Amino acid sequence: MARVLVIGAGLAGSAVALFCARRGHEVTVLDGGSPPPPGATPDEEVRAWSRKEVPHARQGHAFLALSTRVLREEAPDVLTAFTARGALVTPLEPGSEDATVLSRRLVYEGVVRRAAEAEGSVTVSTGARVTELVTDKEASDVPRVIGARTADGTEHSADLVVDASGRRSRVAHWLAAAGLPAPRETAQPCGFFYLTRHYELRQGHAFPSTTVPIVAELDYGTALVFPGDNDTFQLSTTLAVDDPLKHRLRDPDAYGRFLASVPRTAEWTDRGIPLDDPSPMGHIENRRRTLRDDLGRPVAAGLVLVGDAALQTNPTFGRGVSLALTHAQHLARTAEEAAADPAAYTAGFEEWTDGRLGVWFEIQLATDRARFAQLKAGLRGEHAPPADDLPNRFVRAMAVLREDDPEIRTAALRLYNMLMTPQELMADRTVARRILAFLREHPLPEVRTPGPDRATFEAVVAGDSVRDLSAPTAHP
Incomplete structure (x- = not known):
């Protein structure tokens, strides 16, 4: 049995706690935020649960079959709990065990967190903001992280410290304050601006489809559909960050006109009632942090990064949760090795992350680079040919x-x-x-996606009358 200290109680941190507890480990979770509201309905949870540390908490989410497979292996009761909260567990094909989960992010996250908190060997400290790491520099050639200290001065010790604090991780600051090298980082600003609006189905209507992805890629932007729990769904849009119309789309009427002009989303707007105004998210990037130096040696022993703290990817493809849960599963399966040789464990965990999860990060880099070039051309009313690799x-x-x-x-x-x-x-x-x-x-x-060209898009946003929109915008 290992004593595991988890910094962060988001999806990655909750999954680490849940999976480790069910494999016999003792887990303490330090949560600088707030827990889900007790006794809340799914709708109340989405409205009232403040998750400032998760900037994409209220954006559209797709919970892919890889994350469902991990949960079926580690905590199958969580899948049942999703259904009880109104989420849809939808097989990829008839008779298949592989399935997506259709849910709003905060409903999904609340289920996983409550499952972790219900484990007898999990202790969650809310409002516990980590200010520094506790280290033992005499333990071996590689300084060892043996715990963390919170803002109230409380010191928590462990055999393994897990940073699951997400894309805003302060691990570089914590290591520097301890006199240790910062993680090496690779970052790619994606150049995307994201908008999401929530809807509920009109009475007597059903989702047009429950098979994801539902995407319309236009030359200048992307429209996406995310079916959710309890007859709700989210409609999202991605534009280039320097698109002059990005803030105009924050106007609910302009956003509704645009979605109604794209056939793939129009059939959803016809069946839905808006629940809120379009919610923006910027500063989207892909980022990889590693605790190995240029020679492959760990900068600290007994510390690992999980989820977005290690591999942050553009949320458009919904890969983050699957990466986080796969990361958590590997950690839970191997955590007992950390006490025996913490330096080797940190190095091995980084190597496994690169070998098993790094491929998805590299794919995201290449995909986003090519897509951003298309969006930039689309701003000029041009059609950029797709990447030819x-x-x-x-x-x-x-x-x-x-x-x-x-x-x-x-x-x-x-x-x-x-x-x-x-x-x-x-x-x-x-x-x-x-x-x-x-x-x-x-x-x-090229895939031909029906929707307005750039000039028509500008007219739609401005509220002008427009021509017929049924023609595809992509070039064969």
Whole structure:
């Protein structure tokens, strides 16, 4: 049994606590925020739970099948609890155990957190803001982190300290204050501006679809649909951060007009009643923090980073929760090794993170770089050709072929849901052969998405009368 100290009680921290407790470890969670309101309904939870430390808490979320698979392996009762709170556990295909969970972020997070708090070996201290790490520099050649101190002066000790404090982690500050090297970081500003509005279904209506993703990629922006719990859904939009109309879209009427002009979201707005005004999120970036120096040695022993504190990805693809839960599962399975050799454990955890999760970070970097170039061209009313590297062309060919090919549709769903990597997909001979044959005839395939062009978009936002919007904007 290991004593595990978790900094942060978001999804990553709660998952670490839950999974570790069920494997016999003793867990203390330090939460600088507030717990979910006791006795709240799902709607009350979304309205009243303050999560300032999670800037994307009220944005649209997709809970992919990889996260569901991890929960089925570690805590299957949580899936039942999702359903009891009104979320939909939706199989990828009939009869499949692999499923997405359709839910608002705070409803999903509340279920996981309450499950962790119910474990007898988990202690959660709310309002416990960490101010510094406690270290033992005499323990070995690598200084060891043996605990953390909170703002009230309380010192918490552990065999393993886990930073699960999210994208705003202060681990660099804590290490510097302890006289230790800062983590090495790779950061890519995505250049995206995000807006989300919540809706509830009109009485007597149903979701047009429960199969995600539901996305409309236009030259200058993206519109996304996130079906949720209890007959709610979220409609989100991504624009370039320097788009002059981004703040105009914060006007509820302008936002509604735009979504009604995109056929893929119009069928949702027709069935929904808005619950709030569009909520913005900026400063979106992909960031990787590692506790290894340039020579691969750990900068501190007995400390690991989990979830967004280690791998922060653009939320458009919904990969963050699956990465966090997979991270938490590996930690829970290996935590007892930390006490015996904390330096080796930290180094090994970083190596595992790079080998198993790093591929998704690299994919996100490449995808966002290519998409931002398209959005910049779209601002000028131009159409930028998509990236011409083989992985990007491969994925676009799948998007075209999946409509009529069941095997490719299954493969595309597994890829989106992180159940296979692009490399594993390309190694599938049946799928790869069909896609490569298609690429020989169509070297630069593009998906045709109906929606307004840039000039029409500007007119829609301004409230002008517009022409027919049924024509696709992408070029074949």
